[in-house]
Amino acid sequence: MSKQSGHSHHHWVQSQNPTNLNLGLQKKEPMFYYFAYGSCMCPVDLKRSLGEKTHSYVIAPGILKGYRLGFYRYSSFRKCGVLDIVKDPASTVHGVLYQLPWRFSDRLDEREEVPRAGYRHEFVDIHCKGRVYKNVRTYVVVNKLSEEHAPNDWYFNVVLRGAVTCGLPEEYCWNLFNHMYQLQQIYQIKQVKGSV
Template structure:
């Protein structure tokens, strides 16, 4: 079964359970060479939504799950990977597991990134923060996520 690296709202336990009933949590994981960005506006959520953007020397933390192929196909639909043009595209990445090992995973990246970022709203960020707490992402990274929340309240 493939590994899926969730870094946005799919870290929410309720959302991952609804979208991927087969999911099994493996560990908190770090994706080096990227930063968390909000390069896509979601009309459904009415705010900016999470993306990974290449950034040497930075990293994005998230939750690594094992999911079956059927659930991965469901994720493709939820992430708009089936659209033409796609909202997100499936990409292969290598993440660093919390025990220091390296694992292959699938994640999603925005294809057509906006020149300027869109602010996420408090409701969307709460899904990300809830997941970060639930899966034990580092406190320093959780603080970084909370700074996005402060920006969205302005």
């Protein structure tokens, strides 16, 4: 500040890279880590709920140790069984690790029916790209069904598309496909028996 004029003087330094000029001036948005293992693995489907493209928030495929997948919830919105995770020390769940802006938090909770006790937050450790991310938010079903309920074709395709698009291991994708297919076959047999 100059004693003579009483005004402050700003010195602008030209960056070697003009695209970096505003980096120091931008306020960083609060973020949170989120692990998706079901339909939210598909960034296109997640965009439907959050209202913005989500591809840029994908970090990479991740692994949740000590859990397994299961269809222990019936979604009245999707009219079918939907995915859940259940503690199982011998299993692992593959999925997608996102770093999302905090402003998405309420919309994600709404999608997962947290206000209506559909799912609840679970904070887990995710193995991703050679490191462990701590306190990552994921969702688990509050009132689990006693047995798995089959997904419909639409949910089946969204989950599989997310798994393949985001680069989950091929063997895991095949296992996921087979699990969903077998549940659908069992459901169809029950429907036929019920209608006889």
